[in-house]
């Protein structure tokens with residue numbers, strides 16, 4: 046199936062005419078609609094879109110955790126539709142590193158053992174696994190926290206352990222779904238910087254789904270997901286929350302009018318924050334405004 | 338491996354409660370097998386410690402405890418004269434329902450020839466067994482239940498005896514054995530008869546040869562060997578209870594396995610999100626089954642091992658206060674129960690297999 050073109054381009058991810066439909070009849074939801082996405086090795090792609098636009102669905106399909114209703118998914122040239130459940134597990138273990146919104150660490154294991162575990166699953170045992178885990182934790186700036194249990198780490202530290210775990214088996218592809226959504230903006234920023242650094246220095250392919258606009262700045266390519274369709278532009282139906290810089294639907298009820306401009310907020314708390322000092326946030330939102 | 342261990346460590350209190358439960362099941366298992374072994378060795382001792390090789394009874398009344406065997410005492414001489422017969426010794430073993438301190442009790446009169454000592458007490462708890470006329474050795478359980486001690490007098494059917502010793506392993510569930518000299522015991526049986534003649538075989542002769550000679554020479558007698566007699570005793574006294582022992586001991590295993598199964602199931606349920614994470618990052622169902630199997634193995638090995646150490650101590654403590662608790666356990670029994678328990682405990686890891694297979698790793702993304 047793979048044509049000359051895709052080989053010469055060294056594609057890590059190929060989604061061709063992928064659709065995903067959840068449910069039937071009245072509860073039928075088209076989460077992805079005839080999506081095409083090709084990602085090259087070493088590329089960092091950010092997928093943005095409002096809540097419910099299908100970002101998580103897309104990440105799950107690329108990550109071999111969900112099979113599409115129609116269409117073809119290839120990772121490193123391998124058609125996922127042709128693999129057994131066991132082979133898909135192996136592929137996730139070796140070729141893909143996952144970073145979730147929640148760190149999703151195992152509560153009973155220390156930071157080091159959380160990283161070691163995925164090495165062990167891949168047949169790497171003993172000292173080698175231990176040293177690799179320590180090196181990776183050092184890489185994410187946690188050399189002093191290797192013996193801590195997840196409960197003894199801050200949210201940002203936990204997310205860094207998750208990054209180290211995602212890198213453990215040197216996967217060619219890293220998939221992240223809202224990696225900064227649970228973090229305060231400063232910690233989130235650190236995580237973004239770290240992911241960018243890893244992508245550039247280690248030549249990994251990274252796909253991040255988010256509605257955190259700051260991630261846009263570090264991406265090679267930003268794609269918009271809207272109503273299950275990907276595009277490099279976004280429609281006028283969305284706005285940016287001037288406080289948290291999240292992308293949100295304009296239909297939200299939390300709006301505020303300042304000098305004839307309407308501002309939209311993701312939540313009541315962002316709106317309250319805005320009304321304290323509107324000018325400060327208006328300046329910021331202009332800087333972050335997306336051209337279209 | 339390390340994940341399995343750490344998950345268990347994370348749930349220490351649950352694991353501890355389960356291990357206590359498994360210990361109770363080991364108690365049930367060992368008590369039941371121990372009761373069986375206890376009665377079984379007691380029956381054995383009753384026969385094998387007699388020093389006899391052959392047991393002579395009236396014809397057809399094979400050497401069983403409840404046999405209505407009656408033999409005239411005057412054949413003793415004839416028996417002694419048979420080639421290959423070394424010693425001949427009469428033995429009375431006769432049940433007697435009587436009243437002790439206003440209570441009806443079932444006694445077994447064991448009247449033996451104090452000159453040869455054959456058929457006398459096989460195990461003494463205290464005192465001595467050197468019986469003279471008017472003296473008696475009684476079972477220690479009988480003594481403790483009815484408040485008798487060495488030096489006391491005991492009245493049986495209006496005859497008074499002085500207690501000179503307490504015997505051990507002579508309590509057979511419903512009856513207590515008391516030891517008298519043959520002459521004293523005669524008064525509880527018809528004059529001029531005995532239940533058995535115990536025969537020891539001289540060097541250079543086999544049991545079979547001598548047994549054949551006895552049957553040829555003396556009419557109306559049957560002869561059985563010591564091992565045949567022991568088997569007959571066992572069949573008679575505990576044979577009917579064997580299914581009960583087996584069933585209760587089986588229930589013991591079921592209880593233990595049930596406890597382990599519930600723990601394994603609950604730990605798996607509690608960890609199902611973590612299993613989802615593991616699946617998402619590339620663990621196969623098999624990887625997860627292995628974690629559960631290791632957990633089941635650790636819990637059952639730990640439970641049955643701790644049980645095997647604690648229970649024997651517990652049993653011996655109970656025995657000092659409750660002499661009726663005639664449980665006898667040996668190392669082989671302990672090893673068997675912990676091996677069987679661990680093996681069956683391991684099987685409980687099959688229970689959550691379906692649940693593990695159903696865990697959807699995609700759910701890891703939905704958790705907030």
Ligand SMILES: Nc1ncnc2c1ncn2[C@@H]1O[C@H](COP(=O)(O)OP(=O)(O)OP(=O)(O)O)[C@@H](O)[C@H]1O
Nearest residue numbers: 067068074076094095096097098099100101102103
């Ligand atoms: N398991 C499911 N069953 C039915 N519908 C689903 C399921 N998962 C997602 N959906 C629907 O599919 C659409 C896309 O969901 P998805 O989770 O991919 O969106 P998202 O862009 O990740 O949203 P968010 O930013 O809130 O995380 C939504 O309308 C959602 O309700």
Ligand SMILES: [Mg+2]
Nearest residue numbers: 100101102222
């Ligand atoms: Mg999502």
